Structure formats: structure tokens, C-alpha cells
Amino acid sequence: MPFKLLREVLKVGEATVPYPFVAVDLTPGFRGRPQHDPAQCIACGACAVACPPNALTMTTNLDEGIITWQIFYGRCIYCGRCEEVCPTRAISLSHDFELAVMNKADLYEQADYRLAACTRCGVLFAPAKELTYVLALLEQSGVTGDELAERGALLAMCPTCRRKNDIVKLVALNQEAV
Amino acid sequence: MIELAEAKPKVGQKYVDAMRAQFGGKILEESWQAAEQVTLMVELNSLPDVVEFVYYRLGGWLSTVVGSDERPINGHFAIYYVLSVEGDETETEKAYVVIRALIPPHQPEFPAVASRVPAAVWYEREVRDMFGIQPVGMVDKRRLVLPDDWPPELHPLRKDAMDYRFRPTPTREEENYEFIQVEGEGVVEVPLGPLHMTSDEPGHFRLYMDGEHIVDADYRLFYVHRGMEKLAESRMTYDQITFLTDRICGICGYAHSVAYSTSIERALGIEVPARAQYIRTILLEVERLHSHLLNLGLACHFVGFDTGFMQFFRVREKTMKMAELLTGARKTYGMNLIGGIRKDILKEERTQVLQWIAELRGEVTRLVDILLNTPNIVQRTAGIGRLEPNVARDYSPVGPNLRGSGFHRDIRVIHPYCAYDRVPWTTISKTGCDVLSRTLIRAEEFFVSLDMVAQCLETIPEGPILTEGFAYKPYSFALGYVEAPRGEDIHWSMLGDNQKIYRWKCRASSYNNWPALRYMLRGNTFSDAPLIVASIDPCYSCTERVTVVDIRKKSVKTVAYKELERYCVERKDSPLK
Numbered sequence: 001m002p003f004k005l006l007r008e009v010l011k012v013g014e015a016t017v018p019y020p021f022v023a024v025d026l027t028p029g030f031r032g033r034p035q036h037d038p039a040q041c042i043a044c045g046a047c048a049v050a051c052p053p054n055a056l057t058m059t060t061n062l063d064e065g066i067i068t069w070q071i072f073y074g075r076c077i078y079c080g081r082c083e084e085v086c087p088t089r090a091i092s093l094s095h096d097f098e099l100a101v102m103n104k105a106d107l108y109e110q111a112d113y114r115l116a117a118c119t120r121c122g123v124l125f126a127p128a129k130e131l132t133y134v135l136a137l138l139e140q141s142g143v144t145g146d147e148l149a150e151r152g153a154l155l156a157m158c159p160t161c162r163r164k165n166d167i168v169k170l171v172a173l174n175q176e177a178v
Numbered sequence: 179m180i181e182l183a184e185a186k187p188k189v190g191q192k193y194v195d196a197m198r199a200q201f202g203g204k205i206l207e208e209s210w211q212a213a214e215q216v217t218l219m220v221e222l223n224s225l226p227d228v229v230e231f232v233y234y235r236l237g238g239w240l241s242t243v244v245g246s247d248e249r250p251i252n253g254h255f256a257i258y259y260v261l262s263v264e265g266d267e268t269e270t271e272k273a274y275v276v277i278r279a280l281i282p283p284h285q286p287e288f289p290a291v292a293s294r295v296p297a298a299v300w301y302e303r304e305v306r307d308m309f310g311i312q313p314v315g316m317v318d319k320r321r322l323v324l325p326d327d328w329p330p331e332l333h334p335l336r337k338d339a340m341d342y343r344f345r346p347t348p349t350r351e352e353e354n355y356e357f358i359q360v361e362g363e364g365v366v367e368v369p370l371g372p373l374h375m376t377s378d379e380p381g382h383f384r385l386y387m388d389g390e391h392i393v394d395a396d397y398r399l400f401y402v403h404r405g406m407e408k409l410a411e412s413r414m415t416y417d418q419i420t421f422l423t424d425r426i427c428g429i430c431g432y433a434h435s436v437a438y439s440t441s442i443e444r445a446l447g448i449e450v451p452a453r454a455q456y457i458r459t460i461l462l463e464v465e466r467l468h469s470h471l472l473n474l475g476l477a478c479h480f481v482g483f484d485t486g487f488m489q490f491f492r493v494r495e496k497t498m499k500m501a502e503l504l505t506g507a508r509k510t511y512g513m514n515l516i517g518g519i520r521k522d523i524l525k526e527e528r529t530q531v532l533q534w535i536a537e538l539r540g541e542v543t544r545l546v547d548i549l550l551n552t553p554n555i556v557q558r559t560a561g562i563g564r565l566e567p568n569v570a571r572d573y574s575p576v577g578p579n580l581r582g583s584g585f586h587r588d589i590r591v592i593h594p595y596c597a598y599d600r601v602p603w604t605t606i607s608k609t610g611c612d613v614l615s616r617t618l619i620r621a622e623e624f625f626v627s628l629d630m631v632a633q634c635l636e637t638i639p640e641g642p643i644l645t646e647g648f649a650y651k652p653y654s655f656a657l658g659y660v661e662a663p664r665g666e667d668i669h670w671s672m673l674g675d676n677q678k679i680y681r682w683k684c685r686a687s688s689y690n691n692w693p694a695l696r697y698m699l700r701g702n703t704f705s706d707a708p709l710i711v712a713s714i715d716p717c718y719s720c721t722e723r724v725t726v727v728d729i730r731k732k733s734v735k736t737v738a739y740k741e742l743e744r745y746c747v748e749r750k751d752s753p754l755k
Contacts, residue, residue: 005485005548015492027499029521031506052414052421079421079512084520 020098031078032097036071036109041090043067043113043127047082056082060124066112067127073099073107088133118158120165125158186213190273193236193263194218197275200231207278211656212444214593217258217276222288225279229259230294232275237265239587240574241274241659242685243301244670245309247337251653251680254280255311257288259298260657260670264592272592274657287312297574300693308335323400326353334408342405342412358396360386365393368704383711387704390752395699399692407682415677416442416650417516423669424511426686429469432461432510433662434669434684439514440595441658441671446516448648452597454518456638459597461501461510462660463627463634468497469663470620470627471542473715477617478549480709481558482747486549493541496534503527518644528635535632539625546621559614563698563710566611573694576687577665578623579714581607582615589661601633613706613713620715653680662687664715688716708746 055075115124207219232238238261290313302313303322310333327348368385381399423438424431471494478486608615655672665687674680
């Protein structure tokens, strides 16, 4: 028996890798730390809704008129749901898995986005980038001219004003019909 | 003429008939959650009779007991006894029978079943802790889950009890858990702990010794109860919980995730695509590969064969790499969604895994051969830590622990899920009832799993991997179950409204294995204790320190865990002397 064992041990040789002095081999689909591209992000918050451990959060600050996207890597479980649900591919999982920091604050990453004000009542209601994105989508899908302008005007209104606008229009239509 | 889709034939109808013949009007309601899952509501006072009848007369095994605060739904507390009813050895019809009883909120008590069916002891203690429902006639009055310093009137899983983030002020400074008292000439009490049953599961053991022999044992666990059920019910949506269930265990997390997902899929009547079923099977078996290699490595370590331990862990790395390749994480985490799976298996991944399987087959065959030919292994493990079949029958242990005592019981066969009824494979059981049998079972199961992964990869059907567009049905409930490396993991989930889960009860395999451990330790020597605890594979055992109390001298002696481990390995210079 000792010979069998010895043969096995000699055949294998050194199995220990000199990590961290050399990088470890990772498979191509390895899920590591999510990376955020603030330029691509429209602050829609889909990632924060999907994130199971609440590592991703969106905070609205009405005083300053901004919405803040934030990730706390200390909570992140590398599941990649954020990458899956992101409509603009602003988040992708990297191969980076080493998270050790000297300071806990280094585990946070933030990006601020400006909130748009309603053209009627002035209430801050949605990230400006998200509205621009929706308008661009409409244009891409073939909406043009007056219709595009009309939809754009609607988009720039907060949900409450849009509802009021709808009611006013409906009443007008009804009166016409009568 | 339009042909109506034929409903699946009910499996287990004859057990329901037998119960009706025996109890008649005491069975108030019958509902089927799936073809082989039935819930019967019974009169509260007939609970012990009914559970005992199903357990001992119909060949039932207690899978889990679920307490639930259903006051907001129907004005009552509810308790569910989940039994896997399997008849005798020749029986082929096997079903999950759930016995439910409603408990009035003005008198929160129920007749304890534990005095008739010992397997229910832990569950009823847990229900008392979490819901404040008293099991009347329960001998053991001690807490199970809640810590000693928890306020007595606060029952965390009651819907009106507390926010999931609330941490009550401790009500006392010291532990006051009453360990059992064993007295007799020369009996020495040995507290063992904090004992990490896994790296995240400390516990406190107390061994009662007569010289070098263990007379009895008692233990206090749940020091790291994480309140996951409360978290899931409070903060998360039902489709996020699959990612939480991964984190229940560092080894069999994927098994929990599948058990949870299938419970929801059954409750909502979702048909998971065949390809996803195969992928789940592959990943579950990959998990078994690395889990069993870990336990085999530890078996080497505890008998003093550390070179073997290193070699098993070296080879195990290949199975971890397999998981990384197939899922993107070294642990098979984050793969399940309700309705299927997130990531397909690509052709080159398949080729790579098949190659690794071939390599592993050779490597592990050689290592197991070396291990079994080590003179120490048989000498140290044969006849040690016996789990007698009658004890096993009473306590419903699961997995290799049970199969080592002659029971041919594997959830993959009894209640096939995923693709286990579509690929050929065999269950392994042994009759030695000892540490050796359990170790041999793991070694053999490793090769069965290897074959199964290869089979699944070769025969996996094409097609979608995720079912989408299903409807969420409030307050529907069902069971999900998986044979994890250590035995049956079972989840009972009831959906709420507003995308939430109303009640989720998860039971990990070790929960059913702990209560019988006391009987496995009795009669063995002190130096075999770590070996026996490791043989039920409670993740892994690492005792931090050991305190020895000599009742006659009233003296206390603390022995470092390293010392006990060294003693287990070398068996020289007893620390008790």
C-alpha cells in the first residue's frame, strides 16, 4: 500500500499553485464583481428591483433633484441578475473576485443621475436619461413627426398630470360625441 | 368530440383510503397539491393517533413539520406533519401525505406527537419556540432554536411578532440551557464546544463518560440560526428566494435551491422543460461529487491518514472546477429560476466535463483503493458509531446515514424529481450500521454520480430551459424535495399575495440526522467521537475546545480541540487523564 500511495504522490508532483503571486485560471463564464458603466446606465432601477440581496439600491433625493444608483459589494452574491435584467447593458459581470479592502467605504460605488421635472407642475418624477431613452426607443420603432412630438410632450409630464390631461381630453371627446 | 386532458392519476389514494377506514369523520378535508402529494386536515385531538398510524402502520417517514400562523387567512394557527408514505419493502406506490390541523388562537396548544413518534421531537420544540404553540405532553421543555437570552413571549414567526431586522435586548447574561443529567459511579461529564459542525454551524456538545466510554450525549445547536425563513417571508419576493436558498448550505446549497424552486413550481403547476430538468440533475450530482470527496477526505483525516486527506482534496478541486465551468461559480450557486434554469450547457463545456469525469474515475478509484487498504481505516471504523435499524426507524434519519443501516431509502428513487427517473442508476445501501458502512456508501455513490453526470450529458434533450409566463396563484402551497449529498432536503412553501411568500419552511438533511446521533455515540470511546460526528457528515466537525467535568471531583478541565483531534488521530496520551 505505501508504494501505491508513494507512486501516486510522486506522479502528481506539486499540486499547490503560488496564488496570489500568479493569477488563478478562471473559466470563461465565471461570474465575478459586477461592473457598472455610468454612461450607459439610464437609472431605470430594474437591477435594484431584481437584486436578491439588496446590494443594489436606488435612492431619490428630491432636494437636490438627483437619483443615486448604488452598489455595495459587501452584499453582492455575484448572481448576475442585474446583468440579466439591464435594458441597456450598463452592468456586466467581470472576472474580478478579490474584494478585500482596508476601508469598508471602498466597497461602495455610486452614480448620480438628474431627475426631470414635470413640464406642467414642476414635480421631479423620473430620471431624465430614462425619458430620453424612451423617446429614442419610440423614434427607433418608427414613430415620427407630430405623433413623436405629442408623445414626447406626454412623456415630459408626471403621471398625475398625465392622468389629468387624459381626463380633460376624454371629457372633450365626450362632449364632441354628445 | 373534444377530448379532455386527462388528469394525472393520483398516487397514494390507497393510503388516504386506509386512513379514512381507520379514522372516518376525523378527517375533515382532502386536497391534492400534485399527483403524489395530498394534504388531509384532521381534528386537532386526533393528531397523535393519525400521525402514529401513518408513521408505523403505513410505512411513513417524518420528512418535516411545518408550523404556520394562518390567523390572517383563516383565523387559526396551523400545523402540518409531512410524511413520506412508503408502505413495506415490496410496495411501489409512494406518496407524500401531509396531515394538517388547525389550532385556535385563544388556546394555542396541540397534543404532542413526539411521545408516539420520536422523530417529531425537534420539530415540535421548534414550533413551540417560533410560534408559541404548546405541544401538550411533550417531555422535553427546553428551547431548541431560540437562544437562552431571547424574551420568552416573543415568537418570531408569528405574523404580528416583529420586524425581521429587530434584535431584542438579551434577557439574561448567561446560558441557562439545561443539559440532561446522567449520574452514576464514575460518570464524567465532558462538554464539547463551541463545536463547529460546519464552518458556520457551532454547537455545544456534552458527553457523559465512564472512563474512556461514552455513556450518553446531549447537544445544543442553533447558535447561528440566521432567521432565513423570516427574512424570506418579510423582505423578499418569491422569485428572489431561490438565491437565498443557495446560501442555506455551503455544500448542498444547490439542492436547497432546487427543492425550493420545485415546491413553487408544483404549487403553481409549472411544467419545467426537460432540458432544464436534465441540467438540474447534472448540477445536483456535481454537488454530490464534491461533497462526498470532502467527506472521504475527512474520513482519512480522522483516522490519522493525512496524506489521503490531502490527495482527496486535491482531486476534489476538479469537481469544483466542473461546477465553475457549468455554472460560473465554484459553488453551483445562482442557477435556478422559478420555471427552469438560467444557463445552458454548451458543447465545449460538455466535452470538458466528460474528460474530467474520465480522469476523476481513475484518480478516485486509486485513492479509494489506497484508503481501504490502509490497515487503520477498517480497524477504526468497523462497528463504530452504530445506528441501529430500530433507532433509525424511530427517528427518520436520512441519506447515507440511513442507508448505512440497511434501509434502501433514497428520495431520488422514492419520489423521482428532475431527470432521475429518465437515466439508469442504482442506489447504494449497506447493512453494517457503522462508520465504515457510511464511508463505503459515499465512496460508491461517488462513482454512481459520475456515471449519472456522464449519462445525462450524453442523453440531454434539446429544447428550452425556462418556462415563462405562468400565473402567480395566491395562497397555493406544495412540497419540494431533493436528495442532497447528506440526505433529503425538504421545502414546504405557501405563496402569499403581492409576489410574496406567506410561509416557507425549509428543512436541511442534517436536521433529521442530529437527534439519532446521541444513540450512535453511546458505548463508543472518547477518541471515536469526532469520527462518529463526522460520519453523519454534518458539513464537517471541528471542535474548538473540550471541557471535561469530573462529577465526583467537581473539577473542570478544558482541553483544546487540537488535543482531542490529536487524540482521535494518535490515540495515545488521553487528555482525560
